[in-house]
Amino acid sequence: MVVVTNAADPVPDPLALERQVCFALAVAARSVIGVYRPLLEPMGLTxxxxxxxxxxxQHAPLSVTDLSRLLQLDPGTLSPLLKRLESAGYVTRERSRSDERALAVTLTEAGRALRAEAEKIPAAVVDRLGMPLEDLQHLHAVLTEVIAATRS
Structure with missing residues (x-):
């Protein structure tokens, strides 16, 4: 973390942009997602x-509720994503036979086949980031702790 101090003021500014965890996380998230973008475009995925x-x-079939919980997304945010994936031919959404209120999301044959192409993405991301795998694994562990801390 970079701490900027003014020679006349030896106490670091607690509101300095470069000191903010939220700023570092926001920029890192946008930057990493930017690394994924060209890898996902040929697959037709955001x-x-x-x-x-x-x-x-990993888990199909899933109810929309379970998928929402797993991805930590509001169902209202998830619904348009599922509609676009269904339009692309990767998933189907059907009423559950056991509970008519629930929508079950299932992979289509095309959706299952896409996995083989997607298996190349993690290694390509590590390569494009140019960071040691151990550093990325440590970062993942720390971010997982941050997520857990925000839920306490």
């Missing part, structure tokens, strides 16, 4: 759609 697909590749 980053939020990619996150939905990751969850479905």
């Amino acid at each position: 980053h939020p759609q990619y996150l939905v697909m990751l969850a479905l590749w």
